[in-house]
Amino acid sequence: MDLSLTEEQELLITTVRRFVREEILPLEQHLDPDADELEPEDRARLVEKTRAMGLYGLDIPPEYGGPELDLVTRTLLAIEMSQHRAGLYAPCYGVFGGAGLAQLFEATEEQKERYLYPMLHGEKKGFFGLTEPSGGSDPARAIRTRAVRDGDHWVINGSKIFISGADKADFGLVFARTDPEKGRGGVTCFIVDTDTPGFHVRRIVHTLRAARYATELSFEDMRVPHANVLGEVNKGFAIANDRLSRQRIPYAAGCIGVAIKAHEMALEYVPQRETFGAPLSTRQAVQWMLVDNEIDIRQARWLTLEAAHRADRGEDFRKEAAMAKLVATEAASRVVDRCIQMFGGYGVSKDFPFERWYREMRIRRIGEGPSEVQRHIIARDLLGASLR
Amino acid sequence: MAVRLDKPWRGCEAIDRLPGHMGVFELADQTGAVLYVGYAGGRSRFGLRSEIADALGRFPDAALVRYEVTTAYLTRWQELLMAHRADRGALPPGNADVSGLGRLSPG
Numbered sequence: 001m002d003l004s005l006t007e008e009q010e011l012l013i014t015t016v017r018r019f020v021r022e023e024i025l026p027l028e029q030h031l032d033p034d035a036d037e038l039e040p041e042d043r044a045r046l047v048e049k050t051r052a053m054g055l056y057g058l059d060i061p062p063e064y065g066g067p068e069l070d071l072v073t074r075t076l077l078a079i080e081m082s083q084h085r086a087g088l089y090a091p092c093y094g095v096f097g098g099a100g101l102a103q104l105f106e107a108t109e110e111q112k113e114r115y116l117y118p119m120l121h122g123e124k125k126g127f128f129g130l131t132e133p134s135g136g137s138d139p140a141r142a143i144r145t146r147a148v149r150d151g152d153h154w155v156i157n158g159s160k161i162f163i164s165g166a167d168k169a170d171f172g173l174v175f176a177r178t179d180p181e182k183g184r185g186g187v188t189c190f191i192v193d194t195d196t197p198g199f200h201v202r203r204i205v206h207t208l209r210a211a212r213y214a215t216e217l218s219f220e221d222m223r224v225p226h227a228n229v230l231g232e233v234n235k236g237f238a239i240a241n242d243r244l245s246r247q248r249i250p251y252a253a254g255c256i257g258v259a260i261k262a263h264e265m266a267l268e269y270v271p272q273r274e275t276f277g278a279p280l281s282t283r284q285a286v287q288w289m290l291v292d293n294e295i296d297i298r299q300a301r302w303l304t305l306e307a308a309h310r311a312d313r314g315e316d317f318r319k320e321a322a323m324a325k326l327v328a329t330e331a332a333s334r335v336v337d338r339c340i341q342m343f344g345g346y347g348v349s350k351d352f353p354f355e356r357w358y359r360e361m362r363i364r365r366i367g368e369g370p371s372e373v374q375r376h377i378i379a380r381d382l383l384g385a386s387l388r
Numbered sequence: 389m390a391v392r393l394d395k396p397w398r399g400c401e402a403i404d405r406l407p408g409h410m411g412v413f414e415l416a417d418q419t420g421a422v423l424y425v426g427y428a429g430g431r432s433r434f435g436l437r438s439e440i441a442d443a444l445g446r447f448p449d450a451a452l453v454r455y456e457v458t459t460a461y462l463t464r465w466q467e468l469l470m471a472h473r474a475d476r477g478a479l480p481p482g483n484a485d486v487s488g489l490g491r492l493s494p495g
Binding site: 032033034035037040166167168194200201202203204206207210211212213215350 | 391489
């Protein structure tokens, strides 16, 4: 197994690393510590740069105009892009673009014309509406939002919670129960325009992630055309589930990037900071924290790259993606926590990014399937059908 | 938590006793019409105290102030602006140039 990087990967990593250090970090010095957006003129300037570099829309498949990069390379770049204060939830403040709602790659051509292409061109924004107040870890069974057929339309009633971006979106994917007798086989995915009568964004859900909020939605007799069913009726859960494993890999990568940055800052700090007449770096307690950081980061990095490598080879990577997500989120949480300990009072002040990473990293152990669900996936794979 | 700010209005005379915490605030004229919604973020010198003092300098018609201490000042500030626009059809005059806000129908 060759663990070395290709020349192209080395070059791309160096390019993105320089971009983060020369373009993102200086701007961040002047932004609010919790900011997750650049000033519009800065954003436009940097998007122009990433387009000129040929690195805009890295996650867009080549058939839709994205650069042809494998998942390992995109994972390596995601690790680089998150190495700044806002990097966990707003890597490089989005100036490298994104693929948006990847589920729309499975849409009909008419749906692609109305939603996918405008989204890829930055003309429309979408949201992903799966989680409900009744639960998020087992969405197939927790979904209580109901859709009832009425001629050429479906009438949807219900609510969603922890939905990001719905208040600014033009449309969204809403998962609703179309057959109450079936569990995951009774869920359908609808493409819903946010100006549809009966669509409401009721409130912002304030969380530890104080920079980027989620919303609570309600649907009251919301009529959606049958033509807006994504995929097939009662097969919506497969659409949601299909992308879950793949999304866990960049999710893990973002955590690793933040952990690397925090660790790097600690390595610079401890030789300078003196206590009782000697630098912190001479204290064994501090040295061991640094060693544990290094091991945590390497474990998470290799597990994540292995998952990406298997995905690139077309092999089953569900278990590996679960391991990557589980280990990276928990390891990075430990790394940030240790760095705060080494920085002392400054570690919890807004003068440094650790406190933001600490808050946001806590959510990473819940989002995209909590640690317990990842362990369940891994156990099910190890034990086979007996747990299915 | 209430979507709209439900803290009591108070006069603007004793601002040196306001807290130095992070948070959000509203300034209103004598009739209670909101003129400006602001926040004290992580880079403010003395939190709400200094941000409200600065804002009062820019809004001479302000006679009332109310505030809420919160570490989620950015998202709360956006929520207050969205709720204000949903209720009154427009942003407060002092925030008229704020762009990129979402749509809220708080009911």
